Amino acid sequence: MGIRSSYYKGLKSIIVGLASIVTFLLAWEAVFLVMNNPFFLPGPYQVFLAFIRIATLGDINHVPLALHASVSLYRVLLGFVAGAVTAIPLGLLMGMRTTVRSAVNPIIEPLRFIPPMAWIPLTILLLGLNGYIFIIWLGVFFPVLLNTIAGVRRASITLVNVAKTFGAKDLTILRKIIFPSALPEIMTGLRVGMGIGWMCLVAAELIIPSAYGLGYLIEEYFNYAQTDVVIVGMITIGLIGLAINYFMLYVEKRMFRWRVDVGT
Amino acid sequence: MWAHEAWAMGLMFVVDSLNKSFHTESGTIDVIDNLSFSVEEGQFLCIVGPSGCGKTTLLKIMCGLETPTSGNVLINGVLPNPQKQKFGVIFQEESLLPWRTVIQNVEFGQEICSGRCSLDIARKYMSLVGLVGFENYYPHQISGGMKKRVAIARALAVDPDIIMMDEPFADLDAQTRWILQKELLSVWSQLKKTVIFITHNVEEAVFLGQFVAVLTKRPATLKSLIKIDLPYPRSRLTPPFISYREKIIGMLQQEIPSI
Ligand SMILES: Nc1ncnc2c1ncn2[C@@H]1O[C@H](COP(=O)(O)OP(=O)(O)OP(=O)(O)O)[C@@H](O)[C@H]1O
Ligand SMILES: [Mg+2]
Numbered sequence: 001m002g003i004r005s006s007y008y009k010g011l012k013s014i015i016v017g018l019a020s021i022v023t024f025l026l027a028w029e030a031v032f033l034v035m036n037n038p039f040f041l042p043g044p045y046q047v048f049l050a051f052i053r054i055a056t057l058g059d060i061n062h063v064p065l066a067l068h069a070s071v072s073l074y075r076v077l078l079g080f081v082a083g084a085v086t087a088i089p090l091g092l093l094m095g096m097r098t099t100v101r102s103a104v105n106p107i108i109e110p111l112r113f114i115p116p117m118a119w120i121p122l123t124i125l126l127l128g129l130n131g132y133i134f135i136i137w138l139g140v141f142f143p144v145l146l147n148t149i150a151g152v153r154r155a156s157i158t159l160v161n162v163a164k165t166f167g168a169k170d171l172t173i174l175r176k177i178i179f180p181s182a183l184p185e186i187m188t189g190l191r192v193g194m195g196i197g198w199m200c201l202v203a204a205e206l207i208i209p210s211a212y213g214l215g216y217l218i219e220e221y222f223n224y225a226q227t228d229v230v231i232v233g234m235i236t237i238g239l240i241g242l243a244i245n246y247f248m249l250y251v252e253k254r255m256f257r258w259r260v261d262v263g264t
Numbered sequence: 265m266w267a268h269e270a271w272a273m274g275l276m277f278v279v280d281s282l283n284k285s286f287h288t289e290s291g292t293i294d295v296i297d298n299l300s301f302s303v304e305e306g307q308f309l310c311i312v313g314p315s316g317c318g319k320t321t322l323l324k325i326m327c328g329l330e331t332p333t334s335g336n337v338l339i340n341g342v343l344p345n346p347q348k349q350k351f352g353v354i355f356q357e358e359s360l361l362p363w364r365t366v367i368q369n370v371e372f373g374q375e376i377c378s379g380r381c382s383l384d385i386a387r388k389y390m391s392l393v394g395l396v397g398f399e400n401y402y403p404h405q406i407s408g409g410m411k412k413r414v415a416i417a418r419a420l421a422v423d424p425d426i427i428m429m430d431e432p433f434a435d436l437d438a439q440t441r442w443i444l445q446k447e448l449l450s451v452w453s454q455l456k457k458t459v460i461f462i463t464h465n466v467e468e469a470v471f472l473g474q475f476v477a478v479l480t481k482r483p484a485t486l487k488s489l490i491k492i493d494l495p496y497p498r499s500r501l502t503p504p505f506i507s508y509r510e511k512i513i514g515m516l517q518q519e520i521p522s523i
Contacts, residue, residue, distance in 0.1 A: 158357045158359050162359045162361075162372075164329060165346050167347040167376060167377055176375075180363050
């Protein structure tokens with residue numbers, strides 16, 4: 001049973017998935033044929049050709065798709081690292097010390113409900129055209145912070161006591177008990193933050209002028225009324241976001257082999 | 265205060281007129297009331313008491329996790345301080361680090377005590393408690409009895425001055441409990457460590473301890489300190505064993521309000 005049936009299950013879900021994609025493309029093609037207006041809605045084949053063109057020959061300035069994607073990824077990575085290195089230590093502190101929590105919460109809580117996009121105008125004013133990092137930082141910071149705090153607070157007091165009875169000092173307890181206990185939550189925060197950061201970036205690129213980035217590509221080709229390239233940009237954004245998410249899930253799975261799996 | 269004199273007399277572990285109250289929103293709760301007893305180096309003392317009487321609180325004071333409201337605990341003449349003394353504490357609840365393998369858990373105490381761990385020592389205690397072959401398992405992959413063994417090996421591996429155990433075998437089945445009791449006695453007779461063993465199981469206390477301290481219901485105070493004058497290994501079926509057991513059960517029954 002076991003292996004064979006799970007093999008067939010896997011095969012089945014792949015086939016179902018492929019069928020679903022083909023159906024979607026056919027439906028798209030059908031709508032395209034009915035609308036018969038390539039400016040409003042180009043068909044899948046036209047988008048595919050646009051994809052090949054942008055990927056090989058590049059855009060109007062001969063910047064290929066891969067470079068736009070790399071610039072976007074680079075920006076998001078900078079913001080992501082900035083978000084992680086600020087949110088994780090602050091989250092650990094806030095989780096462990098009530099005083100820090102009471103001091104920081106009144107400032108952070110209201111800020112948390114301002115969408116990163118709402119910061120864009122002020123960012124352009126204050127930080128100029130390189131404000132991307134700040135926008136992404138905003139998107140990454142809060143999910144990582146909240147998850148880190150939650151992770152710390154979930155750490156077992158018994159494990160802390162075990163470390164204490166062996167003579168551990170605060171920093172050792174933080175390193176050997178609190179941090180590993182909170183790590184699954186921190187990783188979840190990082191994954192969610194990465195997703196939000198990616199979306200923030202593209203939004204920021206749509207607004208902040210530059211010659212690179214997937215958001216820029218969309219904006220630029222919208223102005224040229226080339227909707228097929230706009231869709232190429234959109235699909236690329238979606239696929240890269242998906243790839244990042246899968247990558248982070250994979251890392252989590254590898255890191256937390258010690259966790260009991262619920263379900264399969 | 266006789267604690268310092270007691271230490272001079274060769275008592276390594278002294279509890280002297282200990283009191284502990286907790287202050288909570290719903291009022292003050294007295295948990296330990298004027299408790300005194302002492303243990304000599306190398307002795308095996310069992311502490312029994314009704315559930316909720318303050319045994320775990322006592323253990324936490326003994327290993328320096330809680331401070332007493334008044335009175336003292338002295339270990340070799342000084343207040344308990346895990347940063348200066350070596351304790352091997354085994355907690356009532358599960359206490360293994362779930363992200364570490366069995367062998368990494370055993371190394372954990374050494375890692376903290378001395379900053380480095382010797383794989384040889386870890387392996388030695390692994391084999392002493394019968395865990396060879398399970399080094400690379402994670403805690404969720406081993407049984408409850410094995411988890412207790414790991415906790416014991418971890419405590420022993422730091423070469424503690426004193427071992428303190430809080431109902432370590434309470435949630436195990438009778439067979440596993442008996443096996444672990446025997447193993448504990450054999451480890452104790454090999455290593456000659458001072459052991460303080462908390463339990464609510466009277467038979468276990470009489471089987472293990474050279475002395476049994478019987479506590480009253482909360483607030484805990486010493487009801488009686490009984491010397492168990494039976495050679496090891498003990499049989500649970502001999503008349504003297506049974507009479508010790510019945511005597512202590514009788515004492516505890518006075519502490520539980522009749523239903
Ligand atoms: N931190 C605390 N704050 C307030 N009350 C506490 C605290 N710790 C323990 N207590 C109270 O002290 C009493 C004794 O608790 P303790 O855990 O020491 O009992 P115990 O003898 O170990 O019980 P058991 O046999 O069930 O393990 C309980 O009534 C408990 O509510
Ligand atoms: Mg207890």
